[in-house]
Amino acid sequence: MNTVKSGGSVSLPVVTAKEMEGQIPIEASPFVRFAVLEDLLNAARANSLWPLTFGLACCAIEMMAAGASKYDLDRFGAGVFRPSARQADVMIFAGTISRKMGPVIQQLWDQMPSPKWAIAMGGCTIDGGPFKYPNQYAIYEGADHLVPVDVYIPGCPPRPEALIAGILSLQEKIKKGEKAVSTTQAALVEEKPS
Ligand code: SF4
Structure with missing residues (x-):
């Protein structure tokens, strides 16, 4: 994991997309993962x-x-x-x-x-x-x-x-x-x- 300086003093962690891969529980983002565009439009x-x-x-x-x-x-x-x-x-x-x-x-x-x-x-x-x-x-x-x-x-x-x-x-x-x-x-x- 990389870090980036904020305001010149505090280091904030930076998580890359590759590092996040597989870490989001499926039940936490079902809407984003499974929604079909037409369903969203119809809603x-x-x-x-x-x-x-x-x-x-x-x-x-x-x-x-x-x-x-x-x-x-x-x-x-x-x-x-x-x-x-x-x-x-x-x-x-x-x-x-x-x-x-x-x-x-x-x-x-x-x-x-x-x-x-x-x-x-x-x-x-x-x-x-x-x-x-x-x-x-x-x-x-x-x-x-x-x-x-x-x-x-x-x-x-x-x-x-x-x-x-x-x-x-x-x-x-x-x-x-x-x-x-x-x-x-x-x-x-x-x-x-x-
Ligand atoms: S109230 Fe009855 S008569 Fe009047 S428009 Fe409606 S359905 Fe037709």
């Missing part, structure tokens, strides 16, 4: 979700409540609602999806950088909800008609706690590297009684 992505500031109808009120102080989405790293699609990575469909809004939603989704995720909040975004009836022409009967949806949250409207459960579910999917490509891969979040 960072899952814990820093930036939803688009975007509401379609009554469910959006519950979404706003989830972001306010009582429920505080910041606890889960998802409270930074962005005013620009170019800065957002989660689109929360919160409300009835009228056909008029279709092209706008598609444009916003296209503007969001990848990787990006979608949450369908409420019955309207799952299958049209109370506005679904034979021969209706005004709404999309589900957000999956526009984008691949990662998590579905039932309810009319779902409470803020249900949205939080949906976000936690999405975080788990992201950490596992899962991404919806069709509706069949979406997670269904059970609505908890309030």
Whole structure:
């Protein structure tokens, strides 16, 4: 082992990388030794979700409540609602999806950088909800008609706690590297009684 002078009087030991080789107990550094870069990125992505500031109808009120102080989405790293699609990575469909809004939603989704995720909040975004009836022409009967949806949250409207459960579910999917490509891969979040 070499030494180096500090301040002209004290000698500090210098350990070379070769001397350290094999001296770090494996259990002391498992994260550094075994982590895969993609896992680290997914953990960072899952814990820093930036939803688009975007509401379609009554469910959006519950979404706003989830972001306010009582429920505080910041606890889960998802409270930074962005005013620009170019800065957002989660689109929360919160409300009835009228056909008029279709092209706008598609444009916003296209503007969001990848990787990006979608949450369908409420019955309207799952299958049209109370506005679904034979021969209706005004709404999309589900957000999956526009984008691949990662998590579905039932309810009319779902409470803020249900949205939080949906976000936690999405975080788990992201950490596992899962991404919806069709509706069949979406997670269904059970609505908890309030
Ligand atoms: S699911 Fe119910 S509360 Fe939500 S937007 Fe549709 S009608 Fe409104």
